[in-house]
Amino acid sequence: MTAAGRPRARYLVLDAMRRLRHPVAPTLVAVLIAFAATVALFATTGQALASQQRTLERINSPTGRLIEITDPQGEAGLSARSVAAVERMSGVEWVFGIGPAVDVRAAGIDGGAAAPARRTYGSLPRPIAADGAGSLLPGQALAGPGLTDRLGLGDGVGAVTSRTLDAVIVDGFVAGSPLESLNGSVLVSTDPAVDDARLLTLWVSVADVSQLPAMTTALTGAVVASDVGALRVTTSDELALLSADISAELARSAQITIVGLVAAVAVLIGAVQFGRVAGMSRDIGRRRALGANRTAIMLTVLLTAALSAAVGALVGTVAGLVVTLVIAGALPPLGFTVAVGVLILLASVVGAVPPAIRASRLDPVAILRVP
Incomplete structure (x- = not known):
């Protein structure tokens, strides 16, 4: 803790990393959710984008231009x-x-x-x-x-x-x-x-x-x-119109797919983190009794969710690139690859906000009261 009572960033990160192992079951579930969502995005929107790139390259040939x-x-x-x-x-x-x-x-x-x-x-x-x-x-x-x-x-x-x-x-x-x-x-x-x-x-x-x-x-x-x-x-004006139609159609389908998967990730991660908070209630009570403030509790939950999502998104990105290469015969653009990981990470953090607020409002007296 700092002199002003605010939690140090290094302490929070180390504490969140320890929480990943204790308990480990919610962590594995969160990693699996992020992994599955990342691979799904690559297998759907990613391979469509890679196929579109190949099609546009053919349309954008010297003859077409x-x-x-x-x-x-x-x-x-x-x-x-x-x-x-x-x-x-x-x-x-x-x-x-x-x-x-x-x-x-x-x-x-x-x-x-x-x-x-x-x-x-x-x-x-x-x-x-x-x-x-x-x-x-x-x-x-x-x-x-x-x-x-x-x-x-x-x-x-x-x-x-x-x-x-x-x-x-x-x-x-x-x-x-x-x-x-x-x-x-x-x-x-x-x-x-x-x-x-x-x-x-x-x-x-x-x-x-x-x-x-x-x-x-x-x-x-x-x-x-x-x-x-x-x-x-x-x-070849028809090729120009076809190029615009392909891009517009992919944008529409990609938006629906991405919004749906990101929303699902946020909901599922939120459920996992609510379960983690419920299982850690006595530990949270002890930390609050020892002087941890609500901000520290909230940040710990959010960091735990972010670290789990980062692991799942990283492994999912590697697997997703392989899947896209096999299905479409090409890789999606670098911008899409980075954006998928960032979206999964943000969705996980957003989904963890309600359980983090819940954890910060737990009453240590009620939790630690011995019957």
């Missing part, structure tokens, strides 16, 4: 300056534009076949993997798989030319989803600030699929074109 703006008839006048304008927009992951295809041949080499080449605008996006090239200078080019052999460039590098385009192939590339269609082309880097050319297609990748509807609307005002209405915009 892509906005494709095309000028199929060449009447919209989609300018290459649109690349720089869109790059400045918040939420844009990358922007990449291409012009119409032009057949090129290897310069100074007889017998080589022609290959389609496209002027490109913007930095190479993530789906295009170049063998070793970093940023390209204007006039430098990358060849798709097998195109250098088709052109007759045995070393994999060399100049290509047409009536309207001259470039130097410096490396190869392989395009992945969603730009696989570019694998059959030679990509020629072009500076849109110097060459105000017309684009055939502009690809915009957003950071998250949920941004698609808003970003699609914003792009129509950001691109540089003489007739925006003639542009064709292709997106």
Whole structure:
């Protein structure tokens, strides 16, 4: 005790730890309740959340996040300056534009076949993997798989030319989803600030699929074109709506499950602690007769409940993670894992408040009176 009569924190914790062993039966029951509730939360909400994460990752794929703006008839006048304008927009992951295809041949080499080449605008996006090239200078080019052999460039590098385009192939590339269609082309880097050319297609990748509807609307005002209405915009808006629906449905079901389990934990822990208080009444009476105040009695009961819940929640979290991994094939987010333990702990403490108040109000004279 302190000089002011208040219980020391260290004394209270040590006393609560001793109470866990004497009697041990209520402690085991409390631990089992916390353990079961924790595992139940992971087996229900946890595995649903893990499954949702996997589903959203599939929905939030590179293809799902892509906005494709095309000028199929060449009447919209989609300018290459649109690349720089869109790059400045918040939420844009990358922007990449291409012009119409032009057949090129290897310069100074007889017998080589022609290959389609496209002027490109913007930095190479993530789906295009170049063998070793970093940023390209204007006039430098990358060849798709097998195109250098088709052109007759045995070393994999060399100049290509047409009536309207001259470039130097410096490396190869392989395009992945969603730009696989570019694998059959030679990509020629072009500076849109110097060459105000017309684009055939502009690809915009957003950071998250949920941004698609808003970003699609914003792009129509950001691109540089003489007739925006003639542009064709292709997106996966259905995926964005599906992502929102999945999140909303999980939130509703999770709220019901969590509230129900937490309430059940509070009630059951309260019942266990009432039983513990009843079994410890004479001991509580002796402590009160020896000078322990009501605050010390209350805190001891609450700490005992908290320590029991902490043990059960810790073991339950480990078991719950294993169960979730087995059922869903993935783990829930770290925030959910921590939140489950905190909720079980808080529910146990809240449930122990009524028995703690009851213990603090026991009359030591009535308890210790000898008949």
